[in-house]
Amino acid sequence: MLRITDFKKSYHRQPVLNIPSLHLNSGIHWIKGVNGSGKSTLLKAIAGIIDFSGDILLEGINIRQQPVPYRKSVNFAEAEPLFPEFLTGREMISLFTTAKQAPPGQATAYLERMQMQGYLDQPLGGYSSGMLKKLSLVLAFLGHPTLILLDEPLITLDAASLDMLYGWIREKHNTQGTSFILSSHQAIEQTALPVSSILETAHQTVKQLPG
Numbered sequence: 001m002l003r004i005t006d007f008k009k010s011y012h013r014q015p016v017l018n019i020p021s022l023h024l025n026s027g028i029h030w031i032k033g034v035n036g037s038g039k040s041t042l043l044k045a046i047a048g049i050i051d052f053s054g055d056i057l058l059e060g061i062n063i064r065q066q067p068v069p070y071r072k073s074v075n076f077a078e079a080e081p082l083f084p085e086f087l088t089g090r091e092m093i094s095l096f097t098t099a100k101q102a103p104p105g106q107a108t109a110y111l112e113r114m115q116m117q118g119y120l121d122q123p124l125g126g127y128s129s130g131m132l133k134k135l136s137l138v139l140a141f142l143g144h145p146t147l148i149l150l151d152e153p154l155i156t157l158d159a160a161s162l163d164m165l166y167g168w169i170r171e172k173h174n175t176q177g178t179s180f181i182l183s184s185h186q187a188i189e190q191t192a193l194p195v196s197s198i199l200e201t202a203h204q205t206v207k208q209l210p211g
């Protein structure tokens, strides 16, 4: 599903990640590692929003040579989402529905299940961190991506929303074959999510362990 080769990333000439080769099969992958070990950097590179050297291919689509089809195949929810404060939740949903060519009714179903209808018309500047998190997660599920990247999706969610999110991941994976890479500092129980592999960032590289 995802193939990374000769990957190198530095910030201000300071090396952060060096991954000679990494191949992920279709599945749900959990990325863990201590603070500052490079989890967000790896997810942002796979999402195509930061520069790096090397190659990333998703189902054979090269991030550099075919950037538009590649970006259409990947959805990303950041750890601490930042949205324009003057837009409403409904406007963000509308933008992403168009950009991701989401089928009619898809967003509404997610919004109802997360009980977000009551504040969708408020400007995002007034959203709490949990409300922003839920919005970013709904946006990441829109359309039919091959891969969904979720950076720290579990933080700031209440227990009911967390159960809902686990259900969405299982459902999207089982019904559409969507793969996931999600970072989390807290352990993910196999009963909540069937984890195919664990990726551990340490010593400027990534080690893959069985799930």
Ligand SMILES: Nc1ncnc2c1ncn2[C@@H]1O[C@H](COP(=O)(O)OP(=O)(O)OP(=O)(O)O)[C@@H](O)[C@H]1O
Pocket (backbone or CB within 6 Å): 011, 012, 016, 033, 034, 035, 036, 037, 038, 039, 040, 041, 042, 201
């Ligand atoms: N924009 C940036 N400019 C400079 N250095 C950065 C930048 N972003 C990340 N870094 C550095 O890269 C390294 C990896 O950071 P990254 O955010 O990827 O780690 P992380 O594993 O996601 O951390 P955390 O668990 O704390 O979220 C850190 O040393 C960090 O200081």
